[in-house]
Amino acid sequence: MEEGSGNKSEKCDKHPFTTQYKMEELGFGTSPETENERLIFHDGRFNVRRSGLMLYxxxxxxxxxxxxxxxxxxxxxxxxxxxxxxxxxxxxxxxxxxxxxxxxxxxxxxxxxxxxxxxxxxxxxxxxxxxxxxxxxxxxxxxxxxxxxxxxxxxxxxxxxxxxxxMPNVKLLSSDKALIAPHKGKKSFQFRIANARKNQLLDAEVQLIFSWVDVSCDRPIRKFNNLKLEINKINFFPLNWTLVHVIDSESPIHGWTKNDLEESNVEFLVLFKAFDDVFSQVVHSRVSYKYNEIVWGAFFESMFRKDRHGETLLEMKKISNYSLIKENDFFDYL
The missing domain is CATH 1.10.287.70 (Helix Hairpins)
Incomplete structure (x- = not known):
């Protein structure tokens, strides 16, 4: 909403958040062009195609x-x-x-x-x-x-x-699905990433952004909110990394249901950056999860184990492996 809208902005907020979580738009605009549009593809490409330019x-x-x-x-x-x-x-x-x-x-x-x-x-x-x-x-x-x-x-x-x-770049593997999983007696939003190359990434940092469309106003408005991660920065990245956002009373998505996520065309944007010791430069990567790419009531299976030589073996093909929890009724809402 534009500044100066006052009470009207508060009344048309279907899911009002505290100021600390609210963000200005990221560069995608606040007006969704199409229904169920995606901002970032799962491989990190922006859902934008330019026309009217010269060759290349x-x-x-x-x-x-x-x-x-x-x-x-x-x-x-x-x-x-x-x-x-x-x-x-x-x-x-x-x-x-x-x-x-x-x-x-x-x-x-x-x-x-x-x-x-x-x-x-x-x-x-x-x-x-x-x-x-x-x-x-x-x-x-x-x-x-x-x-x-x-x-x-x-x-x-x-x-x-x-x-x-x-050219410095990073090959980041991410789980095909994000999970709504139990975590320390609470619910949480989780996804998993891993470095697909043998180089070392240092000072890895992740930002999780919650994108949703508010349809309760006169016109649909796309809004963005930061989601606090339990651990958003690590010094070394040799294994997989499961990112966890705890859904407590202060979480912007607390109380949301599956229908809420779908009606609001929710998309979770993941921004990753780290220092690559081969190129000696900071590298970036992106991934996103739509509401229909979230599994409710599941947990990730372990990716690494000790081999017969006593070394840690990281099995990259298990990046998306998860198991469902039988008590699924617990996860009808966030």
């Missing part, structure tokens, strides 16, 4: 696209660009006259094309086997510029590859 999102962003694209898309793009350059210079050789390159008699048109095409690829990569060399000014000028283009392309490609490998 505008000027000077081609490098960013190459460094941020997934490896499959990146590999396909490199192969396509390589073929385009080869075909372009092959066409120039045809324009200048392939007599300066083709000196084998009796070749049909397809064989001549492949002869010129592979000569172009050898020139572009500066391989130069020596079997064929261009004759005439036109063919030599084209070969000159093609070899220069090849050197520049490989220099750029080397920089892009370095950028991809040196």
């Amino acid at each position: 999102g505008g000027n000077n962003s081609l490098y960013h696209w190459f460094t941020s694209a997934d490896w499959g898309t990146f590999s396909i793009a490199i192969i396509i660009l390589y073929l385009i350059f080869n075909l372009f210079f092959t066409g120039l050789y045809y324009i200048a006259g392939i007599e300066g390159i083709i000196r084998r008699p009796g070749l049909n048109n397809l064989e001549k094309f492949f002869e010129v095409f592979f000569f172009s690829s050898q020139t572009l990569t500066t391989v130069g086997y020596g079997r064929v060399s261009p004759l005439g000014i036109g063919a030599n000028v084209i070969a000159y510029f093609e070899s220069l283009t090849g050197l520049m392309c490989f220099a750029v490609a080397t920089g892009i590859m370095y950028g991809r490998f040196s």
